[in-house]
Ligand SMILES: Nc1ncnc2c1ncn2[C@@H]1O[C@H](COP(=O)(O)OP(=O)(O)OP(=O)(O)O)[C@@H](O)[C@H]1O
């Protein structure tokens with residue numbers, strides 16, 4: 001009848017309106033082949049219960065989230081709004097009520113229910129399983145590090161309807177295997193090859209233009225030292241774009257070479273070390289308190305302290321240490337801070353180091369447990 005039709009139309013339209021494509025990367029390189037690889041794996045996977053699963057595994061900064069976003073954008077159209085991209089599962093699950101809140105996101109995005117009360121994780125599982133098992137869904141769990149997270153959000157293939165697609169990214173392959181993802185469903189993206197690495201580096205270091213003179217040779221050496229890891233290429237490239245003399249380029253290259261490939265955070269710290277004092281402070285503040293928070297509120301606070309936040313933020317964005325994400329809802333538009341998890345962890349390690357394990361000497365208390373311990377002691 002008419003009412004039913006109306007509701008169906010509203011649901012469809014609002015589903016489409018709320019689901020914009022995700023921003024993939026500032027300068028995406030070689031993404032199509034990676035998306036193609038994942039889609040091939042989905043087609044050839046074990047297809048248990050009609051549900052297609054692919055795990056994406058690799059080290060931090062390799063491009064797993066980027067690939068997951070690109071796959072999501074590619075497939076989302078076919079799911080009629082029943083799509084859900086759960087970001088930063090590791091970080092969010094660790095917050096108070098973390099897992100339940102992630103389950104609520106699923107219920108909101110896929111089942112379109114805003115205020116369902118889930119009580120606890122066990123109840124959340126029952127709701128999801130009961131209500132999604134006849135739905136064809138596209139679900140991305142990005143950056144999981146514990147089987148409990150997979151269990152809470154996608155505890156079995158019988159939770160979802162036939163034709164559903166589940167993509168899980170992680171640095172820890174064991175989580176995938178424990179979650180019953182089969183070896184032939186695990187995608188291990190390669191690092192960027194030399195040409196791709198050079199291209200990404202040039203885009204960040206020279207805005208895509210050709211370097212001149214000594215910088216040609218130096219660029220090649222930096223690219224070789226960066227070892228095909230997109231995050232390193234991006235951060236070191238943007239750092240070097242702000243350095244205009246050969247000597248400092250050489251110094252940076254030497255430092256980079258000394259830090260092993262796997263020590264990604266130490267490599268990223270080269271960019272932090274190069275910041276001015278106020279930029280450093282604002283950067284650390286963002287990493288501890290303002291990720292996902294409104295830029296305006298934080299800016300007022302820094303201005304009150306006599307800092308110059310807007311100039312500093314511009315530098316941090318240019319260095320790819322911080323990203324600004326525009327939130328655009330039906331009612332308002334505002335900017336929030338984003339930070340890559342490796343960069344965030346690098347920053348918080350700097351804050352922790354200041355105090356050598358004594359939270360009361362720390363400049364910023366970001367850890368719930370530390371705050372609680374300290375308050376109890378007073
Ligand atoms: N193919 C690519 N082309 C251009 N930039 C890329 C590419 N892949 C990744 N990047 C950039 O490199 C950075 C790291 O990528 P991404 O966040 O996807 O890594 P990750 O594997 O998810 O890391 P983590 O395990 O820490 O979550 C991002 O800023 C992203 O924009």
Ligand SMILES: [Mg+2]
Pocket residue numbers: 064065066142143
């Ligand atoms: Mg990631």
